[in-house]
Amino acid sequence: MIQAILDAVSLGGVYALAALGLGLVFGVMRLVNFAHAELITVASYTLVMTHQFPLVVSIVLSVVVASLMALLMELLAYRRLRGSNPATMLIVSFGVSVLLQKIYELVFGALPRSASVATGLTGAFTVGGVSITTASVVTIVLAVVILLAMGYLIERTKLGLQLRAAASDFQTARLLGVRSNRLIASAFVISGALAAVVAFVNVVGNPQVDPRFGLDITILALVGIVVGGMNSLRGSALGGFIVGAVLSLLNVILGNGRVYAYSWMFVIVIVILLVRPGGILSKFATKERV
Amino acid sequence: MTLFEVRDLRAGYGKVDVLFGVSLTASKGELIGIVGPNGAGKSTLFGAIVGTVGLRGGSVFLDGEDISGKRPEDIVRRGLSLVPEGRQIFSGLSVIENLTLGLTGRRDKHGEKGALERVHDLFPVLTTHRDHQAGMLSGGQQQQLAIARALVADPRVLLLDEPSLGLSPTVVKDVFDRLIAIAESGTAVVIVEQRAHLVTRLAERTHVLRAGKLQATLTKEDAADEAKLTAAYFGNSGE
Numbered sequence: 406m407i408q409a410i411l412d413a414v415s416l417g418g419v420y421a422l423a424a425l426g427l428g429l430v431f432g433v434m435r436l437v438n439f440a441h442a443e444l445i446t447v448a449s450y451t452l453v454m455t456h457q458f459p460l461v462v463s464i465v466l467s468v469v470v471a472s473l474m475a476l477l478m479e480l481l482a483y484r485r486l487r488g489s490n491p492a493t494m495l496i497v498s499f500g501v502s503v504l505l506q507k508i509y510e511l512v513f514g515a516l517p518r519s520a521s522v523a524t525g526l527t528g529a530f531t532v533g534g535v536s537i538t539t540a541s542v543v544t545i546v547l548a549v550v551i552l553l554a555m556g557y558l559i560e561r562t563k564l565g566l567q568l569r570a571a572a573s574d575f576q577t578a579r580l581l582g583v584r585s586n587r588l589i590a591s592a593f594v595i596s597g598a599l600a601a602v603v604a605f606v607n608v609v610g611n612p613q614v615d616p617r618f619g620l621d622i623t624i625l626a627l628v629g630i631v632v633g634g635m636n637s638l639r640g641s642a643l644g645g646f647i648v649g650a651v652l653s654l655l656n657v658i659l660g661n662g663r664v665y666a667y668s669w670m671f672v673i674v675i676v677i678l679l680v681r682p683g684g685i686l687s688k689f690a691t692k693e694r695v
Numbered sequence: 696m697t698l699f700e701v702r703d704l705r706a707g708y709g710k711v712d713v714l715f716g717v718s719l720t721a722s723k724g725e726l727i728g729i730v731g732p733n734g735a736g737k738s739t740l741f742g743a744i745v746g747t748v749g750l751r752g753g754s755v756f757l758d759g760e761d762i763s764g765k766r767p768e769d770i771v772r773r774g775l776s777l778v779p780e781g782r783q784i785f786s787g788l789s790v791i792e793n794l795t796l797g798l799t800g801r802r803d804k805h806g807e808k809g810a811l812e813r814v815h816d817l818f819p820v821l822t823t824h825r826d827h828q829a830g831m832l833s834g835g836q837q838q839q840l841a842i843a844r845a846l847v848a849d850p851r852v853l854l855l856d857e858p859s860l861g862l863s864p865t866v867v868k869d870v871f872d873r874l875i876a877i878a879e880s881g882t883a884v885v886i887v888e889q890r891a892h893l894v895t896r897l898a899e900r901t902h903v904l905r906a907g908k909l910q911a912t913l914t915k916e917d918a919a920d921e922a923k924l925t926a927a928y929f930g931n932s933g934e
Binding site for chain 1: 766772777786796
């Protein structure tokens, strides 16, 4: 039971980081960046391809590669679309996602690439007669540290203040001097770095990286930011956490019926959204359209 | 000496032209009014000046430098700030966070503390509510915050779009008294108002904007003549 709770918190933490990365970009650009999945994938490939390097070097490289790719996405694909409606940007992000998957397929092949990354984290230890995996504890610690650091960045720094202001009203933020190019680029770079952290904990648990490696977690993280509230970074992180934790617990609770874990999770998501249509932390009521 | 000049400005949205060659000037410490009915193009004029509405012709000069077509974040750094219509404060942020954002557009980063002290002197209520959420302030306090947020950038020219909107007469008088003080300190203040009488009493010159063109320019004395003001505002018939 303790391991199940730790796993739930651990998976929740990972999804919270993924949702935060998506939420940051959504906040400043109103872009649901579906291609966030490919940032996780490229960071995962980097970890696998550099597994023979010291772990720290490998992790730093994966952060750099994912951040650079995020920056390139912004510069080459999204910058010209800033004034476009959200549907156009979403479709372009699908396009970027598919294009990158195909590029990964050409470069790394369609079959999974695998390597043991951070082998020291794959073991288990016993506390009071209960066996606990090292990976779950490390993941929780990493998620807490990164989330606290992100909380500090967003709540206590000038960059964070500008990100919050831009998420609320970008045009007014620009009128006050907030440099739009620099701020959006920063959001993408941070989003890429968060994708690399997500990649690391995922690769430790499942070192079989294929071109669609980041897809599932990104889809569920997207569900998370809707559940938490798309206009709130805290909401994104909370929603991501809830989705990850609930999914993990359902896998345990349902036992042999775990094939239905996704179905039950989406039932829970629908119930939450029926009660709080704008998301858990959203301050805004939904507008009646019909 | 002219500090701020708009020369033959033309702007619009999509296929619709809104401004058809607007020209005006302001000198250091001058308070200038722009009045006109709904749809005259007043907010479009300010949007075109600060770079949020695309220009179709003409120029904007600040202290001799052509700033037309520059990005909003670059224009504020050159010393031109806008207090937008409806205040547009960040209601989810605190008062001090709103003011801190205003500092982003300063050219002189060393003077930030002094700038905050000056706006706290001008608007003491902001000190009292320093850590309160801006959305919880009254309408008048929010307007003061919006003006203070623009002022901390140390603008040479301050544009205000409908600063009286949604405010009671007492609060409006209070806000306009502060604007006079700001102009007296050397900042050129340009106020757009739909309620003409609010600004004509104070402004050295009031331009009447109608159908995207400046139709008349009134001095304080001209504007005191109700018939003259009405004729300029609505056209010759005064209807």
